[in-house]
Amino acid sequence: MPTIIYIDHEGNERQIEAKNGESVMETAIKNSVPGIDADCGGACACATCHVYVDEAFMDKVGQPEDMEQSMLDFAENVQANSRLSCQITVSDDLDGLRVTTPESQH
Structure with a gap:
């Protein structure tokens, strides 16, 4: 299982094992990651799952x-490097992906 690293605006990190095929947002919601609200449930109809993707993974x-x-x-x-985490699908290629939530979402 790939590991996704969620970082809040203060630099606090949470490493979470994710399932292939799920979105980075779904993994965050299932694990109560702060700063990713996903008000639309992953329908790409809001921007409450906005993250900054580490440059190494762009x-x-x-x-x-x-x-x-x-x-x-x-x-x-x-x-x-802004992306909506609902639009990033987890795969083995994304093992170690680092995403940071904006201060405005905390």
Whole structure:
């Protein structure tokens, strides 16, 4: 099982084993990760699961699709490495993925 590392805006880390095929958001919700609310339940209809992806994993997670990019317009403090965690599917390639939640979501 791949491990996803969730980091809050203060630098606190939580390492969680994730199931392949689930989203980074689903894993966060199942494990009560603070800062990822997922108000829409993962339908890419809000931006409450906004995360910053570690630069080392940007190529592996890829760029946001058009719908996700539109939703990111509603997020605060969007950066080049911003993604919605509901749109990142866990796979073995993402073992060790580090995502940081924005301060605005705490």
